[in-house]
Amino acid sequence: MSQLGSLEELPQEYRQALAAANLVPLWPSLRALLPPGSPATATAVTHLPWQVIRPLLLRAGELTPMEKAERRVLVLSNPGRGLDNLQASSVIYLGMQLVLPGEVAPNHRHTPNAARIVVEGQGACTIVDGDKCPMEPGDLILTPTGLWHEHRHEGTGPMIWLDVLDLPLMVYLDRSYAIEGQPQRPRPLPAAYGAGGLVPLRHGGRSRADYPLLRYEWRAARRALEALAESTPANQTIELAYVNPETGDAPLNTLAFSALMLRPGQEAALPRMSAARVFHVVQGAGKATIAAQTLSYGTADTFCAPGGAAVRLANASAGEPLFLISADESPVQRKLGVFETWDA
Numbered sequence: 001m002s003q004l005g006s007l008e009e010l011p012q013e014y015r016q017a018l019a020a021a022n023l024v025p026l027w028p029s030l031r032a033l034l035p036p037g038s039p040a041t042a043t044a045v046t047h048l049p050w051q052v053i054r055p056l057l058l059r060a061g062e063l064t065p066m067e068k069a070e071r072r073v074l075v076l077s078n079p080g081r082g083l084d085n086l087q088a089s090s091v092i093y094l095g096m097q098l099v100l101p102g103e104v105a106p107n108h109r110h111t112p113n114a115a116r117i118v119v120e121g122q123g124a125c126t127i128v129d130g131d132k133c134p135m136e137p138g139d140l141i142l143t144p145t146g147l148w149h150e151h152r153h154e155g156t157g158p159m160i161w162l163d164v165l166d167l168p169l170m171v172y173l174d175r176s177y178a179i180e181g182q183p184q185r186p187r188p189l190p191a192a193y194g195a196g197g198l199v200p201l202r203h204g205g206r207s208r209a210d211y212p213l214l215r216y217e218w219r220a221a222r223r224a225l226e227a228l229a230e231s232t233p234a235n236q237t238i239e240l241a242y243v244n245p246e247t248g249d250a251p252l253n254t255l256a257f258s259a260l261m262l263r264p265g266q267e268a269a270l271p272r273m274s275a276a277r278v279f280h281v282v283q284g285a286g287k288a289t290i291a292a293q294t295l296s297y298g299t300a301d302t303f304c305a306p307g308g309a310a311v312r313l314a315n316a317s318a319g320e321p322l323f324l325i326s327a328d329e330s331p332v333q334r335k336l337g338v339f340e341t342w343d344a
């Protein structure tokens, strides 16, 4: 592949004439824009240890009242993507949110899609489109684009969860905005999708067709992983996709989620994929090797893998299973026709 001309080798007065006309030559940037063979990514392997973020978040609870924050969140800024970028990857935002007893994070709706993975606490709920979703550790709760949502904490102790949003993408698209709302009148969450393979038969359309299921209980996910483990060969990865039960698609337009289990001592090489991926440890401890970097994680840690990276996970415990939830940006890449996978 030939070496292309640089900006510096062009005459100064020509460069000035281009700049004055809001023009730039393509050829000095062409190789950076279209790298030969594989894309460049600024996304770095990043580890967010629970032991680090929890005390900092509790401190935010002392320093900043809810009225001054609306959402009290510490957000990951991926060190590869520049200072204060609030990005885990090009699509994914990751933030750890704290709600203290008695607090309410007020009702609003916005264009970005969001999901929460509950980390610590009891007695809070997220009300989404009128449905009251109780929050138990390990639960995955959706707040899809455009749906009203607010959080209320009626328990004791701090309530903490991981927010996963497609905010960087929405900001890039100039489509990010929110609308404030009045408090919702919550109704109990219907248990209409509690049995695998069975969905409510309705003869007139569905009420919220795109997002029939808003809360994926950890209890059920864990039970399903343990059941799958019984019929999965010892060397194979035990992984379940969270899906829209009506369509089988990823639960959000932009983000896919899965639950993983590693048996005691198990190592798993995940299929390599072009989408960036984040992992949250629901329970257990182990090691990850991502693009030749190694990190050790424990319960409630979160870590990021850039798109295209080889990911190996290991359960460090000889006695306990390891459980993780992952989120990735593959739905965006699939819709754009640029999603790729490679054998591990």
Ligand code: 1HN
Binding pocket: 071, 073, 095, 097, 105, 110, 112, 114, 149, 151, 163, 165, 167
């Ligand atoms: C949001 O609505 C929440 O509802 C959390 O809890 C984090 C980050 C950016 C934009 C909206 C929430 C958010 C957010």
